[in-house]
Amino acid sequence: MKLELMKVIVKSVSWGDRTEILKDGTLKVNKKELLEHVSDEENLKSIDAEIALPGESVRITPVKDAIQPRYKVEGGGQVFPGMVSDVESVGEGKTIVLEGAAVITCGRIVGFQEGIVDMSGKGAEYTPFSKTCNVVLVFEPKEGIEVYAYEKACRLAGLKAAMYLAKCVHEAGVTPDKTETFEIPPFARSMKEFPGLPKVAYLYMLQTQGLLHDTYVYGVDAKRILPTIIHPNETMDGAIVSGNCVSACDKNSTYVHQNNPVIRSLYERHGKDINFVGVIITNENVTLADKRRSSSFAVKIAKMFGVDGVVISEEGFGNPDADLIMNCRRAEKAGVKTVLITDEYAGRDGASQSLADAAQEADAVVTAGNANMIIDLSPMEKVIGFTEYVNVIAGGFDGSLKPDGSIEVELQAITGATCELGFNKLGAETW
Template sequence: MQLELGKIHIKDVEFGEENKVENGLLTIDKEALLHKIKDDHRIESIDLEIVRPGDNVRIMPVKDVIEPRCKIEGGDVFPGFVGSEDLVGSGKTIALSGVSVVTTGGIVGFQEGIIDMSGPGADYTPFSKLINIVITCEVKDNIKSHIHEEVLRLIGLTAAKYIGEAGKTCDPDEVKTYTHSPLLEACELGGDLPKVGYVYMLQTQGLLHDTYVYGVDAKEILPTIISPTEVMDGAIVSGNCVSACDKNATYFHQNNPIIDELFARDGIDLNFVATIITNENVTLADKERSSSYTARLAEKIGLDAAIVSQEGFGNPDADLIMNCKKLEDKGIKTVLTTDEYAGRDGASQSLADSTPEADAVVTAGNANEVIELPPMERVIGHVRFANKIAGGFDGSLAEDGSITVEIQAITGATNELGFNKLTARGY
């Protein structure tokens, strides 16, 4: 399976008469886009704004961030939602790099998700470096939370696909070809290199904690094998609205840095043979089944080692540890990537579960660290949530508009795929 991923570097974005990209300038026909996304009787109001790195702007609460992409060959982006049902992961894809679609909306009263485009908070989110097309959408009063989430999810995906199509006729600035060989072939090609797999844990705990694969709610799946190139084409979509710092927004799925690094080292010091997706469910029986099945798949494939990434924290720590232990019991070496909830002073135990086999763990930072975000000239979204965001506490929102919060409230701050740049140093 081969995917040619072309990237167009977007330098600026403006609203105009038509949808196009010229010399790095993305022009979006705002009326046409609004027309496309507002045609839903559940929507009360909807608007679009463009914000740029360095702007004195705070966006909150952020629901999802999506990179605009389109397919030139081989299906449609976001299959199962806004595209056809054709399988993706091969052919040609164009990504508009440097730009994203951000959806906002207060689905529940305590929702978090802050992106500051400048100031100290901007350092903590990778999305402050992008030009963001922000969709502010309100739904009708009687709409239940899970329907509200679905409305925003579809609006975001539709907008990202529509905007992505502006790149269809352009020559990309860079093109990279990703080849994912059939298993037997890959094993032969890799020779003596260790066979490494990626165990990709998806948050699937119900309302506001869901992830979809080809449109299927991942809490209902048995762990399965997916091509990493399918992930790049939007086969995995986020419906996860809570825990801003370590939820995997759709953008992170599209640009998974673990997959990227495994591809970069494939054939050099390792043989990247498989990606296994698994879920993080609520019941212990589900956790046992999924982790056992993940280990069995890894054994069947013949993996020597696996990288396991977590999404979220708390109860999913149990899934992470079960995956680790069961893989190690089969002789498969593991490296875990996670983040920490070690208290505001960083002195408490970081995870809610542990095992001696978890002896190679990479942290993406302590989500309980406190930060003060100064007031911004403009807030896009819903400022009334500031006092009740996760990681916030009574009096979080000061009169001048500044917010004191744990970095848990900042979108992508401790992303467990390693997309952000927080690290720990010993002194």
């Protein structure tokens, strides 16, 4: 399977009469058309759109998801299959990518539990979305609407907006700034390639604990899947989308699924140090039987591949630590070497143990940082969204929001700060 990502570099965003990219890298967006495109009168009382650019004195909260604008121009299917497009398989052909741009969704979801994105200042160092030029959608729900319907409406509107932007840019005529090609041949061939190099797969754990802890694969709630094989290129076309934002630091936004850095890093070493043969997706359900079933099944697929090693990435913390450790232990027992990516909850003072489960076999762990670390966020000139929830979001506490608009929170509240796909440079050391 071969996919070409045709990247159009976005350097700024502004409103205009037509949605297109200018020669200087400015993404012009017809706001009215965008809002009409994503409107959902049945569920949403209002949707507004704002722009937030890197370096601006802007705070966005509560953030639900971040999505990179993409649109398929060749090959089967369309981006975000099963969500806002048909269910046909993706991952082949050509896809337009608005690199440097993101759609951010923001609004009251269940009342609390969402993230913060600061476009400048200290908080900006920790979130990936301070570096992107953002079109922010702000939602107000219809009165009396069920929270589940509201959550879904917000999720779909974000995906629609991202697809709309890339589609318009494509239709307005654009020459990509660069093209990246990703290809892994069918198993019958790939298994014979690069003799002498170890075969490696990626065990990709998806958060599936329930409302605001969900992930969708081709529109299917990942709680209901058995672990399965997915081609790495499918993720680049939005086959996996986020349905979660609780403890925003370590939940994978759709953007990081589309740009999964583990997949990129494995591709980079492919043919040099390893033979990257595929991706196994698994879930993080809450019952012990589910955990055992999924873990056993996922490791069985790794054994069927006959891989020598796997990278295992976690999503979330606490309960999913049990899935992570179970996957590690079973894989190592099966003779498959593992490296785990997690983050830590070591307490505000860093003195507590960091995980809720542990195993001797887990001797190779990469950490994305201690999410309990306290961070002070200075006041911003402009707030997009609503700060009144800051005291009760995960990572906030009584008194987090100060009268002058500054915020003292755990890193936990910063969107994507300790992403366990290893998206950031943040780590932790023992001092």
